Amino acid sequence: MIAESTYKTALSAVTALINTIPLLGGSQSRDDYEQALEIVEHLIDTDDENPLIDILATKIADYENSAPEYAAFNASLAAIPRELAMLRTLMDQNGLNQTDFAEEIGGRSLVNMILKGERSLTLEHMRKLGKRFSLPVSAFIED
Incomplete structure (x- = not known):
C-alpha cells in the first residue's frame, strides 16, 4: 500500500508539472502546444531517455489531431x-x-x-x- 506521504508528494509533483507544462493538463492553447514542442526538442537533445518525452508526444499528437488549424491537413493525410x-x-x-x-x-x-x-x-x-x-x-x- 502506498504511504499517504508518497501519494501526496506524487499529486503535488503532477500539479507542479501541469502548472509548468499546461498541455499536460489538457490545455488547447497554441502557445502551450508550442511550449511543449520546445520542451520535447530540448529533452531529445539533452536527455533522450526521459519518460516525459513520450507523455508530451502523446499530448502533442492529441492537440494536432483535434486543433481546427490542422483539420484540413489531417483530412488530406487520411485520404492518402x-x-x-x-x-x-x-x-x-x-x-x-x-x-x-x-x-x-x-x-x-x-x-x-x-x-x-x-x-x-x-x-x-x-x-x-x-x-x-x-x-x-x-x-x-x-x-
Whole structure:
C-alpha cells in the first residue's frame, strides 16, 4: 500500500508539472502546444531517455489531431492510401527518388504511376519493400 506521504508528494509533483507544462493538463492553447514542442526538442537533445518525452508526444499528437488549424491537413493525410503514404515516407526519409525502386517495384514510370495514385503497389512490391527496409508487409496495408 502506498504511504499517504508518497501519494501526496506524487499529486503535488503532477500539479507542479501541469502548472509548468499546461498541455499536460489538457490545455488547447497554441502557445502551450508550442511550449511543449520546445520542451520535447530540448529533452531529445539533452536527455533522450526521459519518460516525459513520450507523455508530451502523446499530448502533442492529441492537440494536432483535434486543433481546427490542422483539420484540413489531417483530412488530406487520411485520404492518402497507406501504401502510398508509406512509400512517400520511405522516399523522404531515405533521400530516394523514383529510379531507386527498380528492384522492388520496377521502372520509374511504374513508380510514378503509383505515386500519382494511378496504380497500386502489389503484394509482391510490398514484400520486396518490406525486406529492403526491414518492415512488415502490414506496414503498407490499410487497417
